Amino acid sequence: MMILAYLSVIAFVAYLVQIIYGFAFKRREKVKGRLHELEQDFVDPTDESVLQEPFKERIIKPAYQKFTALLGRTTPQGISKAMERTIIQAGSPGNINVNRLVSMMFMVAIILPAFYYLLLQATGIEVNILMIILLALAGFILPYYILNIKARARRAKIQKSLPDMLDLIFVSVEAGLGFDMALKRTTEKMPGPLSDEINRAIDEINKGRRREDALRGIYKRTGVDDISSFITAVIQSEQLGSNIANMLRVQSTSMRQKRRQRAEEAAMKVPIKMLFPLVFLMFPALFIVILGPAFIRIMSVFAD
Template sequence: MPAIMAVFVVLASAGFGLLTYLVVAGADPVRQRALSNLRQGLAPQDRGDVAPRRLSGDGQGRAGVALLPKGELRLLDRLLSEAGRPASWPLDRVVSVKIWATVVAALLAVLLFLRNPAGNTFVLGIVLVVLVYAIPELRLWSIGIERRESMGNELADILDQMSIAVEAGLGFEAALVRVATNSDSVLAGELRRTAQDMQVGQPRRDAYLALAARTKVPALRRFIRTIIQAEESGLALRDVLRTQADEMRLIRRQRAEERAQRIPVKVIFPLTFCILPVLFIVILGPAVLNIMAAFS
């Protein structure tokens, strides 16, 4: 019991010290000066797009970033990139929430074990701490999956709009900018970033490959590979866009049909274990009760 109390005191002291540091520590002055210089000359509405909430965790997240291993930080950064990097949840804030939630879960596990010192309680506490520690990764992974599905469904409509713009006389890059500007979908946001990369001097091939690596949508990756080959071969992008739009629409319809065919298989388990037993009880219950009453 004294050893357990010592562990509890150490965890409580570490958590209190980390909380004190996160509250007292301010934002990084070097980063603040750099961001202030970057915002100079922008209109008020442009400065509002920077999302000051992203900057609020700069100083507070440095301790958490220093505590996590580099592999874990790379995993979180990759998951954030796949989730679209929400402005309100930068890497340092996610790390801070992850560490604090784990510390609180560890304290609760220790208190639970002190109240009921048993093997089951110890295992339950470990499972609780591990689950809380992995919640940010699981949530970001789920958001990334939903985001990729959304971009895959939007690709056919985006290609239709680009095909119409190219047939109207715009170049491929101008059509890309026009479609990305006139839409507020998830894929349009990624296309806007790709257009900005090309405007600042990045080669078109590298910008397209970066888009494919950033989104990780198989259909979009095939489309980008086709566009790169068409540009290298000198083919007309108008025909390529029209063909790709028809193909993406067919893929979307086939994906919907595949999901519809999965429904009967998914319904079997709740039908077998939840609905049929109730029906048997309702239908056969009175007959069984009458039989038991007759023989008794």
């Protein structure tokens, strides 16, 4: 058990160093990987120059890729699709994919119990098997939970910025710009995740993808229902040939009303959320401060 724990810690440290290195030199590694792919089409794999590559590129990286691919294949298809959807809605942080996410979940599920075991061994406390199982479950869930939090935060940010962006698009169209040019000009003025998704859709349209599919892809990558209604209104307006400025005015007004309603709903939830901190944290302290001196005086009187 001790050997397994030490090996787990060593593997975790190596994996952490690799992640930090990947973030620090991500662009360089991307260019290097692309050049390596191009070289494979022209270089004989049996050439001795291949052996001059670093050990990490020849052994560790292919083994890690095969390991993550194996874990990805063993993941059920429904769970894999749900993870992929969450990764896309989170903005694909660190260019993570389903295979890397699953491997990270398994690794954290091994590392947390290993650290707990080593800590108890160092302090001489008896190991609790139930705690090890709970830590393994928590470590398995933790990476996906953090990714889900990032996806929710990104959706909330997109939903919050949508009414302001619609106002700016409407003003641009009213000023005489075309819808595509208004989108492009708005994304330049309002950088953010929503602007990134719109720019991606514009690039896909310029590369030949159907306009409807490119616009609907924004909703698939964000998961915000308000964007779905806006995209549907844009597509219907183009198909029916109606005035797009009037549609933008209606959508802008509707989105601002929805944002106001969500703010009012959140404000109405505040008293309920404050109830438990007041009852269990603030009221006991107030009772001690207010009734404490009186209780001490009463006790002193009865003691006399």
